[in-house]
Amino acid sequence: MEQWIPLLGEYGFPAAVTxxxxxxxxxxxxxxxxxxxxxxxxxxxxxxxxEKQR
Structure with missing residues (x-):
């Protein structure tokens, strides 16, 4: 779980805006x-x- 918190902090805002x-x-x-x-x-x-004329 501790690994997810920095990822959410880093990518959460851009993902939400997207x-x-x-x-x-x-x-x-x-x-x-x-x-x-x-x-x-x-x-x-x-x-x-x-019709196209040639």
Missing amino acids: FYLLHRVEKKLDRINESILRQQHTLPEPVPRL
């Missing part, structure tokens, strides 16, 4: 995903691609 930031990023990615899914339902059918 998990906090990952949690915030996850929320934002979820909102972006929901927005993209909403756009799929509101946009009209895709326009057919035009």
Whole structure:
């Protein structure tokens, strides 16, 4: 147990900050995903691609 205390002191804060930031990023990615899914339902059918002229 005595070996873990210095490790937690050294790596505990960076690990906590990392998990906090990952949690915030996850929320934002979820909102972006929901927005993209909403756009799929509101946009009209895709326009057919035009053939490239050579």
